[in-house]
Amino acid sequence: MKAWCSLIVWAGIMLLLTGCWSQMELTERAFVLALAIDKGEKDVLHVTSQIYRPASQFGAPSNQRQASAFVNVTLDGSSVSEVIRNTKTVSGRHSQFSHIQIILISEEVARERLSSILDFFFRDPEIRLGTPIMITRGEARDYLTGRPMIENTVGSQVFKQLDFSHYLAGRSISTTILDLAFQLKSESESAMLPIIMNEPEYKQDVVQGIVLAKPDKIVGRIAPDKAAYLLLLANEYHYGILDIPCGRESDLSETLEVVQANSKITPMLRGDKVSARIDVNIKASIGELACTMIRNMADEDRYAKKAERHFKEQMESAVSAIQKKKTDVLGIGHKLYLRHPSRWKKIKPEWPERYARMPIEINVKVDIMNSKMMSPGPFSRIGED
Amino acid sequence: MNIEPTYKITDLPISQDVGENIRHLKDIFKNCADIVYEHIAAGPDMCCSAWIVYCETLADQQSSSDILSVLQKLEMHRRGNGEMITSERIREWFEFHGTIDRSYFIHDSLDAVVRMVLQGHVVFFMEHWDRAVSFDGLKLETRGVDEPSAERAAIGPREGTVEKLSLNVGLLRLRLQTPDFKIVKIPSAGRKTGKEVVYGYLDGVVSPTVLEQFEQRIVKVKDCELIDTTMVEKLIQDSAWSPFPQCRYTERTDAATLALLEGKIIVMTQGSGVVLICPALLVEFLQSIEDYYHRRGFTFLIRMLRIAAFLIALFLPSIYVALTTFHSELIPTVLLLAITNTREGIPFPAVIEVIIMEFFFELLREAGIRLPQAVGSAVSIVGALIIGQAAIDSGIASPMMIVVVALTGIASFSIPQYNFAIALRLLKIPFILLAASLGGFGLMIGILLLLMHLCSLRSLGEPYFDPVGPFRPRKFGLLFKAADLNKSGQDAA
Numbered sequence: 001m002k003a004w005c006s007l008i009v010w011a012g013i014m015l016l017l018t019g020c021w022s023q024m025e026l027t028e029r030a031f032v033l034a035l036a037i038d039k040g041e042k043d044v045l046h047v048t049s050q051i052y053r054p055a056s057q058f059g060a061p062s063n064q065r066q067a068s069a070f071v072n073v074t075l076d077g078s079s080v081s082e083v084i085r086n087t088k089t090v091s092g093r094h095s096q097f098s099h100i101q102i103i104l105i106s107e108e109v110a111r112e113r114l115s116s117i118l119d120f121f122f123r124d125p126e127i128r129l130g131t132p133i134m135i136t137r138g139e140a141r142d143y144l145t146g147r148p149m150i151e152n153t154v155g156s157q158v159f160k161q162l163d164f165s166h167y168l169a170g171r172s173i174s175t176t177i178l179d180l181a182f183q184l185k186s187e188s189e190s191a192m193l194p195i196i197m198n199e200p201e202y203k204q205d206v207v208q209g210i211v212l213a214k215p216d217k218i219v220g221r222i223a224p225d226k227a228a229y230l231l232l233l234a235n236e237y238h239y240g241i242l243d244i245p246c247g248r249e250s251d252l253s254e255t256l257e258v259v260q261a262n263s264k265i266t267p268m269l270r271g272d273k274v275s276a277r278i279d280v281n282i283k284a285s286i287g288e289l290a291c292t293m294i295r296n297m298a299d300e301d302r303y304a305k306k307a308e309r310h311f312k313e314q315m316e317s318a319v320s321a322i323q324k325k326k327t328d329v330l331g332i333g334h335k336l337y338l339r340h341p342s343r344w345k346k347i348k349p350e351w352p353e354r355y356a357r358m359p360i361e362i363n364v365k366v367d368i369m370n371s372k373m374m375s376p377g378p379f380s381r382i383g384e385d
Numbered sequence: 386m387n388i389e390p391t392y393k394i395t396d397l398p399i400s401q402d403v404g405e406n407i408r409h410l411k412d413i414f415k416n417c418a419d420i421v422y423e424h425i426a427a428g429p430d431m432c433c434s435a436w437i438v439y440c441e442t443l444a445d446q447q448s449s450s451d452i453l454s455v456l457q458k459l460e461m462h463r464r465g466n467g468e469m470i471t472s473e474r475i476r477e478w479f480e481f482h483g484t485i486d487r488s489y490f491i492h493d494s495l496d497a498v499v500r501m502v503l504q505g506h507v508v509f510f511m512e513h514w515d516r517a518v519s520f521d522g523l524k525l526e527t528r529g530v531d532e533p534s535a536e537r538a539a540i541g542p543r544e545g546t547v548e549k550l551s552l553n554v555g556l557l558r559l560r561l562q563t564p565d566f567k568i569v570k571i572p573s574a575g576r577k578t579g580k581e582v583v584y585g586y587l588d589g590v591v592s593p594t595v596l597e598q599f600e601q602r603i604v605k606v607k608d609c610e611l612i613d614t615t616m617v618e619k620l621i622q623d624s625a626w627s628p629f630p631q632c633r634y635t636e637r638t639d640a641a642t643l644a645l646l647e648g649k650i651i652v653m654t655q656g657s658g659v660v661l662i663c664p665a666l667l668v669e670f671l672q673s674i675e676d677y678y679h680r681r682g683f684t685f686l687i688r689m690l691r692i693a694a695f696l697i698a699l700f701l702p703s704i705y706v707a708l709t710t711f712h713s714e715l716i717p718t719v720l721l722l723a724i725t726n727t728r729e730g731i732p733f734p735a736v737i738e739v740i741i742m743e744f745f746f747e748l749l750r751e752a753g754i755r756l757p758q759a760v761g762s763a764v765s766i767v768g769a770l771i772i773g774q775a776a777i778d779s780g781i782a783s784p785m786m787i788v789v790v791a792l793t794g795i796a797s798f799s800i801p802q803y804n805f806a807i808a809l810r811l812l813k814i815p816f817i818l819l820a821a822s823l824g825g826f827g828l829m830i831g832i833l834l835l836l837m838h839l840c841s842l843r844s845l846g847e848p849y850f851d852p853v854g855p856f857r858p859r860k861f862g863l864l865f866k867a868a869d870l871n872k873s874g875q876d877a878a
Contacts, residue, residue: 025709025710025728026728027728027731056729101718
């Protein structure tokens, strides 16, 4: 009996001495849904956290509708963690980062420093490694203000936009903290990040385009229409619509809806010469036709060849763009390292230069799966022949 | 429960003097207004003085007149033979078990007579005879055989037990027409209550070790003042401290029959319709007799549902507390935001909120049981609408909490065995406290302790957590389907 008593006492003490004490009521926590990091003067950072403001059910209903579901708290500091710790002095609640939807970093900051900001996000146990990171054109905190279109908070709105932009539209890439870490720490030392920009004409924020990042800073931008081809090359393209211009005689263009796309990058090291081959397979159905009539199999083949030619051109221009920036976002260097680890050591110091000069051969294969509900010819021309 | 009787135990023999016997009896039954003493004079010349003693509230009036007619018939019979009827003749008649149209018993001690009178027998004393004759004249009103209200089933027989033991045994005997179905009687348990207790089993199916254990324990019933069959559980259970019941109860004869076929022992007492089934295992509390009447797919579905109900009834409030106070990162964002909305403005921590609402719920449940049916439904409406809505409006509880508590309550109602649901209600509270103090870690400690307890618990020597406790994957089928009955009898035990 005595043994039991002392066992219980010791077990209880051991439980209490762990120091892991996270008991906190929901009403004592402030859930941060988005973070925005902007540049202040010199090395000062403006960190904006978007905190969810729970709508109490006891207030008058009319008040509730007007109040927005979140508040933005902006504080200055030289490091992210310092600012975040101080957030409590403004919000009065303990900030909880486990539910961050998105981290926005302004282009201005990212051009100067990237890794030093990111350190906090890799280190902190509360932040999920699956949180996406995004670069903003202009001030990052501006993207957190205003009213969300459909979602509860702007943070989740941006997160949904990004998701759609990558997986269904193929105009940007969704990069999580973990992806970013893998890409920057790989032998290629380059990463792709999504970018959000404001269209002043329509007063709306659009997620499109890709930013090229090196470990310490971002180095360049790929336009949204080229982004799709970069994604295709990097085997990150899921679904989307690709344009094919009709040709010299008209301004119209036709579209293919990509159903499935995959690519394979094969780096080659012959003697001292580095080269790479990228095979891209696209399975697509016809989205819109404007100037092509497909009457038989030969027509279809011709059409597919035309699409292949066009896609290859576009991809080559995308590749030359990233080669010009010396960012190996396709991970060719890393693949090379995996194949020839010993020789890679010699290549690595001069890799960016060699990469910029290396020949990359692109093979595109397009399979047209179907023409959807209609016969394969433009609607406007039905009955002409 | 050993209460000494106020009257002296009369191992007094019945005296030759009838008057003395009656005096003794009147002394013993002092102030018992329902004992009737009738003096009759039998025989041709009214020569034989005799007394009839019975309890008028138990025995049929018809019985005493039956005795008289028996005596008259005897007289007629003897007269036809030309013999004189004397008290000796009558005595001989009874002693040599002459045929009469009623069965009778002969007693030689006053103690036995007292017991017989209290069991509704009509006792007959005769002059110059140190014996008494008793006829069973018990006449009691019983309820008709009816569907038990606590164990309704959509399909299957609607037959339930009643408060009369002989009828109950008869109903079972009709369903098990085999001499293997043994019924063992313990004639009178308890000095005051004097209950007739009966236990039955199917010989050859029941495990001999279980039966031996059971018989060792049931012996104690003789000294117990029993009111209901459920009190027998205290005598035969292995652990009194465990929250888990180690016996099942039923009022359905088909359920009792099935239990017998599965090698269980049943206990019934006079004056109670409850049939105790032992040994009971944990998985059996999630089974219902109806499972045997449905198709296999549906039985599987309903068992899964009950296992889910078991887990919900036990863990849901504690999981809610652990998630909201310790592990908010485990809740999906949209749900979390919804919960924070409902929690905003609640003055209490989640654990206090849970305890308050569980308290309300238990209070309503208790009130609903005690009240008459018409008022009871009013209470449930008041409970559901007024208290629930008012608790939310006044900011005592959040709607999410109402959902949690209500779901827990509903889940505990869907456990087929009421006494098992009580165990879950009891265990819910320590789990809530553990979750509130140590979160998921505390829950894990609680679950480990619970599993340790379940694995070490025995029910009449059988492992209670079988087939999970002694890990027997081949028997896992029992969890999800009704047992095959066409094989039972040979290898069920």
